[in-house]
Amino acid sequence: MSQEKISAKVLFAIFATGILSFCGVAGETAMNITFPILMKEFEINTATVQWVTTIYLLVVACVVPLSAFLKRSFKMKSIFLVGNLLSVLGVLIDFLAPSFGFVVLGRLVQGMGVGFALPLMFNIILEQVPKRKIGLMMGVGTLITAIAPAIGPTVGGLLTANFGWRSIFLVQFPILLASLVAGLRSIEQISTVKRETLDIMSLLAIIASFLGLIFGIHGLSDHAFFSFSVLGWLMIGILGLVLLVWRSNQLENPIINLAILKNHLLTGHVLAFFTFQLGSLAMSFLLPNYVQLVNHSNTTLAALMLLPGAIIGAGFAPFSGLILDKLGARKPILLGAGLILLAHFFFTLFGLKLTNGLILVFYMIFMTGMGLAFGNIMTNGQKQLSLEEQPDANAIFNTLQQFAGAVGTTLASLIVAMSQANQKMDFTQATAKGSRNGFMVLFALGHLPTPSLILGLLGKNKIRIIFLIRKELGINCPAFDL
Numbered sequence: 001m002s003q004e005k006i007s008a009k010v011l012f013a014i015f016a017t018g019i020l021s022f023c024g025v026a027g028e029t030a031m032n033i034t035f036p037i038l039m040k041e042f043e044i045n046t047a048t049v050q051w052v053t054t055i056y057l058l059v060v061a062c063v064v065p066l067s068a069f070l071k072r073s074f075k076m077k078s079i080f081l082v083g084n085l086l087s088v089l090g091v092l093i094d095f096l097a098p099s100f101g102f103v104v105l106g107r108l109v110q111g112m113g114v115g116f117a118l119p120l121m122f123n124i125i126l127e128q129v130p131k132r133k134i135g136l137m138m139g140v141g142t143l144i145t146a147i148a149p150a151i152g153p154t155v156g157g158l159l160t161a162n163f164g165w166r167s168i169f170l171v172q173f174p175i176l177l178a179s180l181v182a183g184l185r186s187i188e189q190i191s192t193v194k195r196e197t198l199d200i201m202s203l204l205a206i207i208a209s210f211l212g213l214i215f216g217i218h219g220l221s222d223h224a225f226f227s228f229s230v231l232g233w234l235m236i237g238i239l240g241l242v243l244l245v246w247r248s249n250q251l252e253n254p255i256i257n258l259a260i261l262k263n264h265l266l267t268g269h270v271l272a273f274f275t276f277q278l279g280s281l282a283m284s285f286l287l288p289n290y291v292q293l294v295n296h297s298n299t300t301l302a303a304l305m306l307l308p309g310a311i312i313g314a315g316f317a318p319f320s321g322l323i324l325d326k327l328g329a330r331k332p333i334l335l336g337a338g339l340i341l342l343a344h345f346f347f348t349l350f351g352l353k354l355t356n357g358l359i360l361v362f363y364m365i366f367m368t369g370m371g372l373a374f375g376n377i378m379t380n381g382q383k384q385l386s387l388e389e390q391p392d393a394n395a396i397f398n399t400l401q402q403f404a405g406a407v408g409t410t411l412a413s414l415i416v417a418m419s420q421a422n423q424k425m426d427f428t429q430a431t432a433k434g435s436r437n438g439f440m441v442l443f444a445l446g447h448l449p450t451p452s453l454i455l456g457l458l459g460k461n462k463i464r465i466i467f468l469i470r471k472e473l474g475i476n477c478p479a480f481d482l
Helices: 008-042 050-071 076-096 100-128 131-163 172-186 200-219 230-251 258-264 262-292 299-327 332-350 356-382 390-420 427-447 450-458 460-472
Strands: none
Touching: 008 076, 008 100, 008 131, 008 262, 008 299, 008 356, 050 076, 050 100, 050 200, 050 262, 050 390, 076 100, 076 390, 100 131, 100 390, 131 262, 131 299, 131 356, 131 450, 200 230, 200 390, 230 258, 230 262, 258 262, 258 390, 262 299, 262 356, 262 390, 262 427, 262 450, 299 332, 299 356, 332 356, 332 427, 332 450, 356 390, 390 427
């Protein structure tokens, strides 16, 4: 687009899709703080209650990969309408749920709705916002998806403490209605719609991949590694991934074009995006439960512990987008990544004796890092691609964001549950030890994307210079295809 101003309709369209996504993500993490209450009310354990979160993220992760196909095949307004109505239905089921099974069903249905809406917001930004302001608006969009996990427990805790856990879903009705009205009045169709045939084999491969990997990880809490409940499901997940990659290479118009991951400048951003989101959702599980089960604080205080960090992260997300637009991506991403790793280190170091004050401070550091880095990683990653490839990249980023959330929540609950099963220590000590172990894992995982992310930020020319220098000095190095 040549114009410099963002039209009012585009802003309202971003608002409508963003609020729809926010309700889903915030509602999902809001339920984390209710886990002790749900466990008591429905007589279930830690490993079972986390399915409230995991099933939502799993469904979103299965639906989001279809976003590029849906964008090419259907009008944006139609996609939005389906997503909104599914979200309303899911919220209604949860509000009226007579048993834990219905709570999980409601989260499943709302997850489908958010799966339609979430990529739509970023597609509107990439397609209809002037290039010089894409960083800012991607920051705003990321604010919604990255900050909602932090705001959710705060709001959920306050609502639960005063009105019960069902109120979390009741308050979403007027918000979803406002989103529906705004979206129907503002979402416009810019790109040409050309109906494509959905490749059923690719769809089944996506479902098999995520179901297999999540069920396999979840099974570790109750089954041996070499059982079907663990290794069997993991093999199904791996085979699903292999089939998806094969179909993507075979088809002229695949559901999701995985060939773009051959771009080494993109892959570093994708890996960092995945690990940071995994850590964010794991934190939203570990910290509220630590405050309640280890420090024996009430639900309201557990909620308030995360509020300052959420506010800081919310403030930095669009600000970091402005920095990207003016100074480039390297400074905000590297600074943010450094703060995230620092927070993981502090949580690990003090993991057995985390006071509420330390949790408050460390989480503020963590969310500052997320606000600076997270949205810019997605924005700068997509800048490495052509305009035609960006919807596929958008699908990959949003898919991994949700899958990372599912893995993060499952992994965190698994580590804590394994520690709680230790009969030699009391429940409080076991929960503290399990949480510390979870922080250690997050700290280790946070280092994985660092080398590839740095290479991605350097850019092609600088990478070529580095490798040429190494070659001239006689230093052997692996082939690096750019």
